[in-house]
Amino acid sequence: MDRPAFYRFHQGQRVLPFAPEEYDTRLAGLRALMDEAGVAACVLTSMHNIAYYSGFLYCSFGRPYALVVTETESVTISAGIDAAQPWRRCHGDNITYTDWARHNYWRAILSVTGEGKSIGYEADHLTLAQRELLEDFLSPAVTVDIAAATMRQRMHKSPAEIALIRAGAQVADVGGYAIRDAVRAGVREIDVAMAGRDAMELEIARRFPDAEYRDTWVWFQSGINTDGAHNPVTARKLERGDILSLNAFPMISGYYTALERTMFVEEVDAASLKIWEANVAAHEYGMSLLKPGVSCAAVTEQINAFFAERDLLQYRTFGYGHSFGLLSHYYGREAGLELREDIDTVLEPGMVISMEPMLTIPEGTPGAGGYREHDILVITEDGNENITGYPYGPNFNVVG
Helix, strand or coil, X not given: CCCCCEECCCCCCCCCCCCHHHHHHHHHHHHHHHHXXXXXXXXXXXXXXXXXXXXXCCCCCCCCCEEEECCCCEEEEEEHHHCCHHHHCCCCEEXXXXXXXXXXXXXXXXXXXXXXXXXXXXXXXXXXXXHHHHHHHHCCCEEEECHHHHHHHHHXXXXXXXXHHHHHHHHHHHHHHHHHHHCCCCCEHHHHHHHHHHHHHHHHHHHXXXXXXXXXXXXXXXXXXXXXXXCCCCCCECCCCCEEEEEEECEECCEECCEEEEEEECCCCHHHHHHHXXXXXXXXXXXXXXXXCCEHHHHHHHHHHHHHHCCCHXXXXXXXXXXXXXXXXXXXCCCCCECCCCCCCECCCCCEEEECCEEEECCCCCCCEEEEXXXXXXXXXXXXXXXXXXXXXXXXXXXX
């Protein structure tokens, strides 16, 4: 039996999140970066970059994947276990590698790059073991880390991306209302979370009938569980007077959006209300600062001053917002566009960023718990557009 190292298996109709022209434009941008860096071929290995430039979002299960881009070719490299699905879901060519022999993955990549070329790669993703195999199989003349440059390209959203993100924000609102309807004393966190997740998945399927459905989730936290923004869901039962944190995360073709709100069950005490209102005021102030020409660090310093004047800055736990696009909790962070003291990126039209101030008041202190509001904003020519619709603040979110 002939067992090839790799082959092409293409069947079915192609289905992509965006039009072919969108991917051609992205690839043209990448090739301009490659030309500037003196790179003949890029071997991209992260989920976010492969999806950004090809549309294919892989499922690793311990197997490596790649997108190889040269001056004339764009080829996804996928495992045999996926059959023709990667080809149906990618823009460009696709090669399937087999597991009859170890490292057929690299033999497939070599068939596109050739030996002795200048190779671009993602230093923040490629493991040390795979980095050594790149050297062994491709014998590159030079290697260049292309990760930061691709991140900067992804930070600027196209009109098509903004349209998808806008739809995602609307789906998050649907999840928010379903969560609100499910809240009452005695209900478990997991029950509320499932109500929000199910509502969002059904809405995504309604809006995007040809999409792949995966990774949409909810973190719904109560009481002490609200102290961290990424605390997982538990079976804790809600109690009257509990502080709650609503976190709805729809995923559409790898694109992440979010809705996050502070809530209380049935009533809110005076100490908690004071902190909640202060955080809402910071949220509104922060959104007013997001406009072209302002740096992430400058926005951060102004919100810091706002909290410091109210003796609350010591309760801040992380940055005030971040970029949106191809990302999830396990891939795709665009760290160059985050509202932190150490980020000097200047906001430009077409960027998409959240405003999400959070205060965590320790247990045993009046108003204990985590307070967070979160809206998604598109930077426009003269300011921003808020694409989140679900209301924030005490007037709407004391529920149950």
